[in-house]
Amino acid sequence: MALPPLFDPIVNAPKWQKMVLGLMGVVALVVAAYFFLISPIEVQISALTAEHESLQRELVESRRIVADLARFRREIAELEKHIEVIKEKLPSEKEMPTLYRTLSDAAYQAGLGVALFQPREPKVTDYFNEIPITLNAEGGYHQLGDFYERVAAFPRVVNVVDWRLTGLGKGRATVKADLTLATYVYRPVGSPPAPKPPAPGAQPAPARQ
Numbered sequence: 001m002a003l004p005p006l007f008d009p010i011v012n013a014p015k016w017q018k019m020v021l022g023l024m025g026v027v028a029l030v031v032a033a034y035f036f037l038i039s040p041i042e043v044q045i046s047a048l049t050a051e052h053e054s055l056q057r058e059l060v061e062s063r064r065i066v067a068d069l070a071r072f073r074r075e076i077a078e079l080e081k082h083i084e085v086i087k088e089k090l091p092s093e094k095e096m097p098t099l100y101r102t103l104s105d106a107a108y109q110a111g112l113g114v115a116l117f118q119p120r121e122p123k124v125t126d127y128f129n130e131i132p133i134t135l136n137a138e139g140g141y142h143q144l145g146d147f148y149e150r151v152a153a154f155p156r157v158v159n160v161v162d163w164r165l166t167g168l169g170k171g172r173a174t175v176k177a178d179l180t181l182a183t184y185v186y187r188p189v190g191s192p193p194a195p196k197p198p199a200p201g202a203q204p205a206p207a208r209q
Contacts, residue, residue, distance in 0.1 A: 090128065090156065090157055090183075090184050090185060090186045091156045091157075091183060091184075091185060092185065092186075093185055095156070096119075096131070096183075096185070099154075099156060099158075099183060100117075100119060100133075102154070103117070103133065103135075103151070103158065103181065104117050106147055106150040106151060107135065107137055107147055109150070110139070110143050110144070110146040110147035110150060111139055111140070111143040111146070112137040112138065112139040112143050112144065112147055112177070113137055113138045113139060114135065114136070114137045115136045115137060115138065116134060116135065116136040117133070117134070117135050117136075118133065118134045118135075119131055119132070119133045119134075120132045120133065120134060122185070124187070125187070126187075127186065127187060128184045128185060128186050128187050129184065129185045129187050130182055130183075130184055131182065131183050131184070131185065132161070132180055132181070132182050133180070133181040133182065133183070134178075134179075134180060135177075135178075135179040135180075135181055136176070136177070136178050136179075137176075137177050137179070138168065138174055138175070138176050138177070139174065139175070139177070140174055140175070141175065144165075144175070144177055148160065151181070156183065157183060157184055158181055158182070158183045159181065159182050159183075160179060160180070160181055161180050161181070161182045162179070162180035163177060163178065163179045163180070164177075164178040164179075165177055165178075166178075
């Protein structure tokens with residue numbers, strides 16, 4: 001089959017020109033194949049590589065979070081155990097009247113003359129209420145030391161947070177003790193305020209022996 005006259009210059013061209021034209025045709029095919037076939041594939045490969053790297057980073061971060069979460073859970077469990085131990089040493093609100101009577105009894109049993117025993121307004125914090133107790137008493141140093149020992153032996157936490165001792169005359173071993181005691185009631189976050197203490201001047205009745 002004869003080629004159209006349009007291709008006569010190519011058919012009749014010298015051999016080296018035909019080789020050049022053939023080479024140019026091959027280059028054109030390679031360029032067209034790159035732009036229409038290979039280039040889109042490379043773009044997809046780049047996108048998939050970037051996505052893979054992103055997923056790898058997310059996987060590493062997720063594993064770190066899981067490890068931290070396990071550690072946080074262990075720490076929370078330890079804190080909960082610690083809180084339970086503390087709660088066992090803190091009086092509950094229902095135990096407060098009994099604790100007041102026990103404190104007052106301890107002062108009388110130590111031989112102190114109690115002039116004032118007055119719980120004050122609680123200091124509210126996130127986890128517990130600190131209840132200050134004013135105690136004014138008179139007695140000897142040994143009696144005061146006996147009272148401290150009795151308070152230290154309580155199963156519930158009661159601290160002496162402030163004190164002032166005043167001697168009552170020369171040659172007398174009696175002192176006036178102005179003490180501030182404090183006990184603590186566990187208070188879960190969001191719980192209502194603690195009940196108000198007894199009216200000023202009120203003293204708990206001594207427990208029966």
